[in-house]
Amino acid sequence: xxxxxxxxxxxxxxxxxxxxxxxxxxxxxxxxxxxxxxxxxxxxxxxxxxxxxxxxxxxxxxxxxxxxxxxxxxxxxxxxxxxxxxxxxxxxxxxxxxxxxxxxxxxxxxxxxxxxxxxxxxxxxxxxxxxxxxxxxxxxxxxxxxxxxxxxxxxxxxxxxxxxxxxxxxxxxxxxxxxxxxxxxxxxxxxxxxxxxxxxxxxxxxxxxxxxxxxxxxxxxxxxxxxxxx
Amino acid sequence: xxxxxxxxxxxxxxxxxxxxxxxxxxxxxxxxxxxxxxxxxxxxxxxxxxxxxxxxxxxxxxxxxxxxxxxxxxxxxxxxxxxxxxxxxxxxxxxxxxxxxxxxxxxxxxxxxxxxxx
Numbered sequence: 001x002x003x004x005x006x007x008x009x010x011x012x013x014x015x016x017x018x019x020x021x022x023x024x025x026x027x028x029x030x031x032x033x034x035x036x037x038x039x040x041x042x043x044x045x046x047x048x049x050x051x052x053x054x055x056x057x058x059x060x061x062x063x064x065x066x067x068x069x070x071x072x073x074x075x076x077x078x079x080x081x082x083x084x085x086x087x088x089x090x091x092x093x094x095x096x097x098x099x100x101x102x103x104x105x106x107x108x109x110x111x112x113x114x115x116x117x118x119x120x121x122x123x124x125x126x127x128x129x130x131x132x133x134x135x136x137x138x139x140x141x142x143x144x145x146x147x148x149x150x151x152x153x154x155x156x157x158x159x160x161x162x163x164x165x166x167x168x169x170x171x172x173x174x175x176x177x178x179x180x181x182x183x184x185x186x187x188x189x190x191x192x193x194x195x196x197x198x199x200x201x202x203x204x205x206x207x208x209x210x211x212x213x214x215x216x217x218x219x220x221x222x223x224x225x226x227x228x229x230x
Numbered sequence: 231x232x233x234x235x236x237x238x239x240x241x242x243x244x245x246x247x248x249x250x251x252x253x254x255x256x257x258x259x260x261x262x263x264x265x266x267x268x269x270x271x272x273x274x275x276x277x278x279x280x281x282x283x284x285x286x287x288x289x290x291x292x293x294x295x296x297x298x299x300x301x302x303x304x305x306x307x308x309x310x311x312x313x314x315x316x317x318x319x320x321x322x323x324x325x326x327x328x329x330x331x332x333x334x335x336x337x338x339x340x341x342x343x344x345x346x347x348x
Contacts, residue, residue, distance in 0.1 A: 040339075061343070063335050071332040075339055082340065082347050174325075175332045228318075228325050 009036060009106065010085040012076030014069050014158075015093035016042040019051055021206060025095045026055050032099035038079050039093070042072040059083075069158070070172065070179020077167055089161045094207040097159045098200040105161035105197065114166040114192035115183075117152060118159030118199035128203035136219060140181070147226050148185035152196060155181050159199050166192055177218060178225045234286055242283035250276040 011034045015022050022039065029037055037058040041049040043066035052060040061079060063072060073090050080088045087109050091097045097118070105116040120129060121137060137156060144155035158180060162170070170186040172179055187194050253272030257264045282288055293302035 059343075061339050063339055065331075065335060067332045067335055071336065074332075075336045078336065078340055079343055082343055173329050175328060224321065225325065228322055 007086040008084055009034060009087045009089065010076075010080040010083065011037045011099075011102070012073060012080065012088060012090045013037065013039045013093045014042055014072035014076060014090070015039055015044065015048050015052070016066065016069070016072070017044045017046045017048060018093040019044070019046040019048045021095045022048055022051055022093060023055060025091075025093055026052070026058060028095070029091065029099045029102075030057070032102060034089075034099070034102065036080075036083075036085075038076045040072040040076040040079075042066055042069065068176035068179070070177070070182070071175040073158070073179060074172055077162070081167060085167065086164050087161060088167050090158055092158045095204065096202050096207045098202065101159065101197075101199045102161070108195055108197065109161050109163050112193060113195045114163045114169075115187055115194040116161040117154065117194060117196045118157050119152070119154035119196045120157060120199060120201045121153045122196055122198035123200065124198070129201060130203070140219075140222075143223055143226060144181040144184050148181060148188060150184050150188040152184055152194075154196070155184055157199070166190075174225060176222065176225070178222045181222075181226055232287055233284055235284065239283040239286070243280055246276045246279040246283060250280060 011029050013022070013025060013029070018025070026037060026039065035057060039052040039055075039058060039060050041052060041060070041062040043063045049060065049062045052058070059079065061075060063075060076090070077088055087106060089102050089105060091099065091102070101118060105118070108116045121134065137154060141152060141155045145151045156177065160183070166187075169190040169192065170183060172182045172186060174182045186192075250272065253269060253276065257266075257269040289302060293299065293305075298305060
């Protein structure tokens with residue numbers, strides 16, 4: 001199940017009701033050359049878990065109740081730590097990220113960076129990214145900077161890579177979308193070396209139409225939780 | 231006491247009447263978690279809002295009788311501040327509980343993995 005190589009690289013895929021795409025997303029990651037994959041089903045109500053369990057060569061975990069994207073990612077990272085991971089990559093389960101970008105991230109981790117943040121807004125051609133999402137992202141970046149004190153160009157990106165040092169130092173408490181911003185706070189507090197790189201983002205009808213995605217109400221909730229978590 | 235009818239008063243009166251009737255109906259239907267105390271609290275709070283929405287002078291009379299004079303607005307403002315602090319404190323507690331629930335769920339999920347590793 002777990003390949004033995006010089007460096008144990010684990011790819012974490014948090015998934016909530018992603019039964020339609022989870023198999024394709026996982027296969028794409030496998031095709032890009034990554035064998036250690038942990039899918040964390042965040043209490044899905046569809047058959048995401050049963051599909052994930054049928055994918056050969058991966059580790060499939062399930063949270064018994066829905067706890068949010070942050071909680072799922074943290075569970076995946078904890079699992080990777082148990083399995084002696086050297087590098088952890090987190091990638092969204094809806095297929096919006098291109099696993100081919102992982103290679104660049106790993107190179108930068110190997111060059112001494114502790115965290116590599118994939119940024120949708122550094123990409124000169126963010127195809128299909130809705131305007132409201134770009135505006136909301138800038139607002140999220142501003143709030144993250146104002147509350148946590150570090151400016152990044154995509155504070156809400158779920159596509160990131162962490163070194164062993166980073167996964168051991170980053171200690172998050174929040175469970176939902178505020179998790180991504182909390183990681184930024186941890187980078188600042190632990191004085192971790194970080195770098196942002198442009199990533200390809202693929203907004204499909206599926207990913208845009210999914211329920212429970214960030215909207216105005218979730219955004220307001222996230223902001224309140226970020227303030228409380230300080 | 232002078233009856234004063236304004237748009238705000240009518241809106242507030244309708245809202246309070248809805249809540250008041252809803253509370254009374256729930257008690258009559260003997261719905262779950264209904265008690266005489268809850269009915270009394272609903273009647274006092276929403277009945278008070280209903281009365282004040284049509285007779286706003288009552289607030290002034292109460293203020294003078296309590297010895298607050300014209301300082302009622304300050305008291306109301308203080309009430310808002312205290313309410314805000316209580317809500318903030320509650321949100322904090324809820325957030326902590328949510329975090330604990332996640333920790334329990336996470337430990338349950340990782341239990342098997344930990345055993346395999348051992």
